[in-house]
Amino acid sequence: MDNNALIKIDKITKVYNMGMTEVYALREITMDVKRNEYLAIMGPSGSGKTTLMSILGCLDSPTSGQYFLENEEVGSMNDNQLAEIRNKRVGFVFQTFNLMPRANCIKNVELPLIYAGVPQEERIERAIKALESVGLGDRMHHKPPELSGGQRQRVAIARALINNPSLIFADEPTGNLDTKTGEEIMHLFYELWKNGNTIILVTHEEDIARHARRIIKLRDGLIIDDYINQNPIYA
Amino acid sequence: MKLFEIREAFGQAAESIMANRSRSFLASLGVIIGITFVILMGWVLSGLDSAMEDSFKIMGVDVMYVDKHDWAGGKSWKDVRNRPNITLEQANKLIKSLKDIEIAVPVARIWGSQVKYENTTYQGITVQGTTYDFGLTPGGSIEYGRFFSQNEDEYASDVICIGWKVYQTIFPKGDALGKQIKINGQKFTVIGVITQQGTTFFDFIDNICYIPLKSFLKLYGKYNRSYSIAVKAGGIQNLDNARAEVEGNMRIIRNLKPGQQNDFSINETKAFEEQVATIRLVVWSVGIGMTLLSFLVGIIGIVNVMFVSIFERTKEIGIRKALGAKKRIILMQIIMESTILSFFGAVISFILTSLIAYLTATFVVSFVPQVSFLAPLIPFDLLLIASIISIVVGIFAGLIPAIRASNFEPVIAIRYE
Structure with a gap:
C-alpha cells in the first residue's frame, strides 16, 4: 500500500435496493488520493459521483469493498465511529450551504467543535478566526437569511475548516451562486489548496472542474477517465 | 454523557420550543391537565388526612x-x-x-x-x-x-x-x-x-x-x-x-x-378513620382514572408533536450528523425537548393548582364551608412528585421520536427539503 495516500479505496461497490430492483450506484471503484491533491469528480447526474463523495466523506458506507482513510479502514466502522471521522477529519461544503437558519455565523461555524467537545471560549475564538479567514469578519453576528449566497457559502467553508480536517469535500459549491460569486468561492478553494489542504470537488460543470489539478470522470458507477488537468485556472 | 452535550442539547431543545410556541403549548396541554389532576388529588387527600389527624388529637386517640x-x-x-x-x-x-x-x-x-x-x-x-x-x-x-x-x-x-x-x-x-x-x-x-x-x-x-x-x-x-x-x-x-x-x-x-x-x-376514634378511608378511596380512584387518561392524552400529544418536529427538522438533523453529531446527541436533544415540553406543562399546572388552592381556602370557603379542610398551599412534596412524573412522561414521550431521529441516514436527511 502506498503509505503516502490520504485516501485509498479498493473495489468499492454501492448498491441501492429500490424495491424489486437493485441499482448499482458504484461498481468496484478503485482509486487513491494523495495529500494536498485538488481533485474534481465529474459526471452527469446518476453517474454515481454524489454516492462516491458520500462514501469518501463517511456519510454513507459502501456495500462492499475497502476504504482506507489515512491508513485506517473506515468502510466497516459503526455509526458513532463514522460520526467522529466526519467531525474531526472531514469538512463538507454543500451546494445548498446547509447552515442552521436560526443560528448566527459564529454559532454555525462552531457547531463541529461542540460535537468535538471543545470548550466554549476556544470554540468562539476559533470560529471568529475561521470567519475572518474567509473574509466575513464583519458579519459574524448575522444569521444566514441576512447574508448573500456567496457569504453563506463562505460561512459553510469556514465551518468546514474549523476542525482542521484532513480533506475538504465540496459538492457543487457554486451551484446556487451567480458566475461572479461562484468564481470568488472557487478562488477561495484555490487558496485553501495552496495552503496545503486536500480538496475533493464534485461537479458536473466543466468550468468548475477546471480549477482542480486532477479530474476523475464517472459514468454509470464506473471511472471512465482519470487525468491531470494541464491547464488549471489560477495556475 | 458529557456536560457540554447536555448543555448543547438543552439549548437546542429550548430554541426549538420557543420557535413553535403555540404548538408547544398545545402539546403540553394533556400533561397540564394530568399534572393538575395529580396535584389536586394529592391536595384533597392531604387535606383529609390533616383534618382527620386534628380531630383525633382533640377527641383523644x-x-x-x-x-x-x-x-x-x-x-x-x-x-x-x-x-x-x-x-x-x-x-x-x-x-x-x-x-x-x-x-x-x-x-x-x-x-x-x-x-x-x-x-x-x-x-x-x-x-x-x-x-x-x-x-x-x-x-x-x-x-x-x-x-x-x-x-x-x-x-x-x-x-x-x-x-x-x-x-x-x-x-x-x-x-x-x-x-x-x-x-x-x-x-x-x-x-x-x-x-x-x-x-x-x-x-x-x-x-x-x-x-x-x-x-x-x-x-x-x-x-x-x-x-x-x-x-x-x-x-x-x-x-x-x-x-x-x-x-x-x-x-x-x-x-x-x-x-x-x-x-x-x-x-x-379509629372508626372514623374507616369512614375517611372510604372518602379517600373515592377521591383516589376518580383522581387516578382521570389522571391516567389525561396522561395518556398528554403522552400522545407530545409524541405527535415530536414526530412533526423531527420530520420538519430532518435536514437540520442530517446536517448535525454530517458535522459529527453522534446518535446519542440527537437522541438527547429530542428527549430533552419532549422533557422540557412536559415539565413546562407541569410548571403551568403548579401555577394553576396553587391558584385554585389559594382561592378555595380564602374565597370559596366562605360560600362552601365544607371545603375548610383544604389548605391554601399545595404541599411541596406534591410539587416534587409532579415534577418527577412530568419528567418521566417527557422522557417516555420523546423516546420513540428520538430513536427515529437518531437513526436518520445523514446522506438522505441532508438532502431532504
Whole structure:
C-alpha cells in the first residue's frame, strides 16, 4: 500500500435496493488520493459521483469493498465511529450551504467543535478566526437569511475548516451562486489548496472542474477517465 | 454523557420550543391537565388526612365508647338491632369494675333533638347526659365557662354545656354563658361551651350538648334506652389493655358464655378513620382514572408533536450528523425537548393548582364551608412528585421520536427539503 495516500479505496461497490430492483450506484471503484491533491469528480447526474463523495466523506458506507482513510479502514466502522471521522477529519461544503437558519455565523461555524467537545471560549475564538479567514469578519453576528449566497457559502467553508480536517469535500459549491460569486468561492478553494489542504470537488460543470489539478470522470458507477488537468485556472 | 452535550442539547431543545410556541403549548396541554389532576388529588387527600389527624388529637386517640351499636356499621344490622340495651345498671357496674383505665363515665344520648333560644331554633343537635367527670376527657374540654360540677350532677341541675356549632349558630354574638335555652320544653342555663372538635367530616361532634345524666333522665325517662360508656384508657400505649379489660368485664356483666359473640361494641376514634378511608378511596380512584387518561392524552400529544418536529427538522438533523453529531446527541436533544415540553406543562399546572388552592381556602370557603379542610398551599412534596412524573412522561414521550431521529441516514436527511 502506498503509505503516502490520504485516501485509498479498493473495489468499492454501492448498491441501492429500490424495491424489486437493485441499482448499482458504484461498481468496484478503485482509486487513491494523495495529500494536498485538488481533485474534481465529474459526471452527469446518476453517474454515481454524489454516492462516491458520500462514501469518501463517511456519510454513507459502501456495500462492499475497502476504504482506507489515512491508513485506517473506515468502510466497516459503526455509526458513532463514522460520526467522529466526519467531525474531526472531514469538512463538507454543500451546494445548498446547509447552515442552521436560526443560528448566527459564529454559532454555525462552531457547531463541529461542540460535537468535538471543545470548550466554549476556544470554540468562539476559533470560529471568529475561521470567519475572518474567509473574509466575513464583519458579519459574524448575522444569521444566514441576512447574508448573500456567496457569504453563506463562505460561512459553510469556514465551518468546514474549523476542525482542521484532513480533506475538504465540496459538492457543487457554486451551484446556487451567480458566475461572479461562484468564481470568488472557487478562488477561495484555490487558496485553501495552496495552503496545503486536500480538496475533493464534485461537479458536473466543466468550468468548475477546471480549477482542480486532477479530474476523475464517472459514468454509470464506473471511472471512465482519470487525468491531470494541464491547464488549471489560477495556475 | 458529557456536560457540554447536555448543555448543547438543552439549548437546542429550548430554541426549538420557543420557535413553535403555540404548538408547544398545545402539546403540553394533556400533561397540564394530568399534572393538575395529580396535584389536586394529592391536595384533597392531604387535606383529609390533616383534618382527620386534628380531630383525633382533640377527641383523644385513647378514648373508646362501649355501645350497643357499632359505629363503623361493620356488623349485620339485624344482629345489632336484636342486641339487648345496655342498661344504666350495667353501665355503672362496668365503670366500677374497671381498674386499668383513667376515667370511665356513663353516657345517654338523644339524636336529632333541637334547641331554642329566644326566636332561634337549631335542629339536629344531640343531647348527651353524662356525669361531671366527662369534663375530664378530651371530649368534654371547655372553650368558655366550665363543665358541670359533681353537685350539679347529683342534684340534676338544669345546666348545659353546648357544642361549638350550637354556640356559633344560636349565639352569633358570643356571650352564651348564663343564657337560658330550651330543650324539649325544659329551660337550661348555659354554663360552658365545648371546644371545637370536628372538621368538615365529623362536624356532628360539635352539635352535641352535654347535660347532667340525672337531668337527662328527668327529661327523657330512665328506661327503654341503651347507655354508652365512655372510657379513657390514659395514653395510647394502654389502649390494648383497657380494651381487653372493658371487653372481659362487659362480657361478664352481660352474662355471655365463652364462644358467644359480643352483644355490644367497643368503638374507638379509629372508626372514623374507616369512614375517611372510604372518602379517600373515592377521591383516589376518580383522581387516578382521570389522571391516567389525561396522561395518556398528554403522552400522545407530545409524541405527535415530536414526530412533526423531527420530520420538519430532518435536514437540520442530517446536517448535525454530517458535522459529527453522534446518535446519542440527537437522541438527547429530542428527549430533552419532549422533557422540557412536559415539565413546562407541569410548571403551568403548579401555577394553576396553587391558584385554585389559594382561592378555595380564602374565597370559596366562605360560600362552601365544607371545603375548610383544604389548605391554601399545595404541599411541596406534591410539587416534587409532579415534577418527577412530568419528567418521566417527557422522557417516555420523546423516546420513540428520538430513536427515529437518531437513526436518520445523514446522506438522505441532508438532502431532504
